[in-house]
């Protein structure tokens with residue numbers, strides 16, 4: 001399917017079990033990033049609407065039955081949401097491709113199934129959890145309960161809207177909390193459907209609410225300052241995390257932040273390049289490089305630098321850039337006009353910093369109907385100075401920098417030289433080096449000879465300015481619960 005006219009949708013707010021219009025009538029447009037066509041009018045939540053959503057979530061939390069239901073019953077409803085997502089996966093994938101500009105097959109085969117898995121995984125996982133028991137001889141007995149915290153604000157970015165929202169919603173609901181969700185203003189479509197999916201799955205009204213809008217002085221800020229919100233799970237930019245932390249400080253909200261990244265992808269001379277090259281291409285250009293875990297700094301040992309550059313460049317030139325709805329497309333546009341300006345501004349910065357352009361750096365040749373799309377070729381620079389801005393700042397687009405190094409210590413120093421610490425990637429056939437370097441790279445996830453492999457039991461989060469806290473498995477249980485100890489005198 002290419003170049004077909006899409007219908008313009010109206011996206012409403014989902015509050016207390018109903019889709020409603022914004023109370024002040026305010027709406028904003030959303031465009032298809034491949035064509036700039038308007039694809040939706042979205043109701044922007046006014047302060048009163050966010051207030052209603054937060055109060056509905058509070059009422060649903062206090063009155064139950066969600067909080068007091070057995071874990072088995074709660075989990076069965078969340079698993080039903082996962083089933084509905086799979087039943088509707090083509091529709092959801094089409095919308096995600098339309099809204100974000102990502103290739104449809106990626107949404108269909110990877111992200112929407114992963115979204116369903118997020119819900120199912122946490123439903124199953126939380127159903128299995130108990131508490132601890134600490135007997136104190138014959139006199140006292142301690143036991144621990146994990147109780148839900150209350151109303152959670154779940155705020156997500158535009159790069160993986162549905163997948164990242166369910167990654168938060170799964171553990172939030174499975175531990176008995178209620179939620180007010182806000183997707184990013186540029187990609188509201190799929191997340192808005194979570195309301196009807198929750199309803200069909202039998203989740204009580206008020207447990208899941210979805211508001212739409214922007215950050216500052218809009219829905220995002222209204223949620224994070226709202227007195228009824230107890231905890232905030234946020235994924236987005238580091239600078240937004242700082243603003244949210246300040247806004248949530250007055251009411252001491254519990255926070256979990258998954259923030260920006262600038263991962264080092266380190267290729268040692270003994271790496272298997274047949275695997276390292278294609279995986280590094282994925283790590284650099286998947287989702288047009290709009291991935292927090294992107295391997296956007298590729299550190300290559302000097303002895304294999306030229307060979308790697310040639311192979312990497314050839315593989316990048318084979319990527320098909322085009323219409324996200326076309327099943328042959330490997331890479332679509334970036335998400336919005338504003339983001340396109342940001343990403344392409346780094347082309348000038350790279351030039352000023354004397355970076356060597358190896359490949360890309362301009363708009364690709366595309367059919368006429370994509371002329372207004374926010375497209376950039378996969379772009380590769382070489383930069384010897386790891387302190388250059390293109391090596392330090394999160395570009396979050398299809399722009400990658402190759403940095404040569406000589407010794408392992410130098411690679412480590414470069415890897416650790418940014419303010420971020422979300423993840424790292426290491427390519428080597430030397431087992432000792434693999435462990436040694438994994439320990440010394442200061443980041444929350446290290447992949448050795450692979451990338452983007454996730455087990456949802458494992459902790460996920462960042463060192464340094466890449467985040468606060470961890471989610472995944474029992475880390476999510478701890479974030480979305482209050483652990484209570486009960487001590488009983490036995491005599």
Ligand code: NAD
Nearest residue numbers: 157158183184214215216220221236237240258259260292
């Ligand atoms: P962003 O921070 O601009 O926006 C994220 C969300 O926060 C949006 O819903 C936005 O409306 C909202 N928001 C903005 N200002 C706010 C405020 N003052 N108060 C409350 N909410 C506010 O991020 P983005 O541009 O949508 O996403 C890209 C960023 O997300 C990148 O930095 C990327 O690395 C990061 N990210 C991190 C992870 C991770 O797991 N660590 C995953 C995906 C994306």
